[in-house]
Amino acid sequence: MITIPNNVLTNLCDKLSVPAKSLKFLGGGREDSDGTVFTFGSNPLKVLKVLALPLSDTLSLAKLDDRLNFAHFVGESGIQVACPIKNKNGTLYESVPFGGHLFTAYLMDYCSGGTPMKDECTPAFYKEWGRVTGRMHRAAKSYPYWLTLPSCASSGLNGWQQETEMFYNWCKDEAVKQKWLQMQERLEQLPINREGFGFIHNDNHIHNITWNGRGITLLDFDVANCQFFISDLTTAMQMLLFDKSGGMIGEVTDYGVIRDFLESFLCGYEQESHLDDFWLSQIDTFISYRRLLLFTVMQDYLHRNQQLKEQFLDCIYNEPAIFSVYA
Incomplete structure (x- = not known):
C-alpha cells in the first residue's frame, strides 16, 4: 500500500465531512495491503478506507465504482456485508490526485467482531x-x-x-x-x-x-x-x-x-x-x-x-x- 500523504488524507476528510483529527488507525497500510482503514466517530462507529489507485490505469476508478455499487446493493438487500454508505455529497466515494496516484476514500459502518480464531x-x-x-x-x-x-x-x-x-x-x-x-x-x-x-x-x-x-x-x-x-x-x-x-x-x-x-x-x-x-x-x-x-x-x-x-x-x-x- 502506498503511504497516504497527510495533506491528501486531510483533503479527503474535508470532502467527506469527516474530522481528520478523530481518525484512529484500524488496519492495512502494509506492502501487501490494498488500502488503509481508519475508524472515527461513535454511536455508531464509522470506518474510512483509503485506496491508492494508479493514475496510469484509466479504468481503476470506474472499476471501483462498479464494485462499491455492487457492495452497496448487497448491503441494501439486507445481507451482512461491510456496506459502503453514501456520504454527505450523495456519492459512495471521493478522490484526490497526488503524484502518480488517485487516492480514493469511502465510508462504511463499523462491523463488530474479528477474524475467527x-x-x-x-x-x-x-x-x-x-x-x-x-x-x-x-x-x-x-x-x-x-x-x-x-x-x-x-x-x-x-x-x-x-x-x-x-x-x-x-x-x-x-x-x-x-x-x-x-x-x-x-x-x-x-x-x-x-x-x-x-x-x-x-x-x-x-x-x-x-x-x-x-x-x-x-x-x-x-x-x-x-x-x-x-x-x-x-x-x-x-x-x-x-x-x-x-x-x-x-x-x-x-x-x-x-x-x-x-x-x-x-x-x-x-x-x-x-x-x-x-x-x-x-x-x-x-x-x-x-x-x-x-x-x-x-x-x-x-x-x-x-x-x-x-x-x-x-x-x-x-x-x-x-x-x-x-x-
Whole structure:
C-alpha cells in the first residue's frame, strides 16, 4: 500500500465531512495491503478506507465504482456485508490526485467482531459462512450486471477472461504463465449462465470476514468481479488447505477436515441458493486457479523464500486431489 500523504488524507476528510483529527488507525497500510482503514466517530462507529489507485490505469476508478455499487446493493438487500454508505455529497466515494496516484476514500459502518480464531471455526460457523455466501449469490442473480463489470463491457471479455488475462500478464515465471494459459482453456469449457456465474465477492477468505459469535459479516469488495459462483466457495476453503488439511502447498493430510467443511458450508449455502453438483465437481479446478492466483500475487515474496516457492510450484504442476473426498 502506498503511504497516504497527510495533506491528501486531510483533503479527503474535508470532502467527506469527516474530522481528520478523530481518525484512529484500524488496519492495512502494509506492502501487501490494498488500502488503509481508519475508524472515527461513535454511536455508531464509522470506518474510512483509503485506496491508492494508479493514475496510469484509466479504468481503476470506474472499476471501483462498479464494485462499491455492487457492495452497496448487497448491503441494501439486507445481507451482512461491510456496506459502503453514501456520504454527505450523495456519492459512495471521493478522490484526490497526488503524484502518480488517485487516492480514493469511502465510508462504511463499523462491523463488530474479528477474524475467527481456530477454536471458533466450528461446523455452525462454517454453516453460517455458507448461508451468508449463498444469500449474496442469490441477490447477485437479480443484479443487472453479471457477465462483466459495466466499466469493462467494451472489452468483449467476461469477468473471468479479464481476470486470467491480467494475472497472465502479471506473472513473471514463464512456466507458470503456461499454466495460466492451460487454466484459461479449462475455464473455457465451463457453461456460463446465471445459475453458476455472476457478480461475486471474489476474495471470500477468512481474513475478509468478521465473526462476533453469532453472525458473519463479509468485508472488502475491492476485487469483486463477475466470476463463477464456485470460486467464492473454494476461496473460503483456502485457510483449511494451508493450515489444517493440507492441499494448497502439499499433499492432503486430513480429508476429514475438508469433508466436514464442505458439508457444513454447503448446508448453509443451500438454505439460500443452489449450486448444482456439476459445480462441486469443479472444486479441484478452482483450487488450482486459486493456487495460481496466490503464486502470482506473492511472486516477489516467494522469490525471497525459495522453499515455499518450490512447495507452491510442486502443487501447481501436480495438483493434489481435493474433491474426490466429497464426491
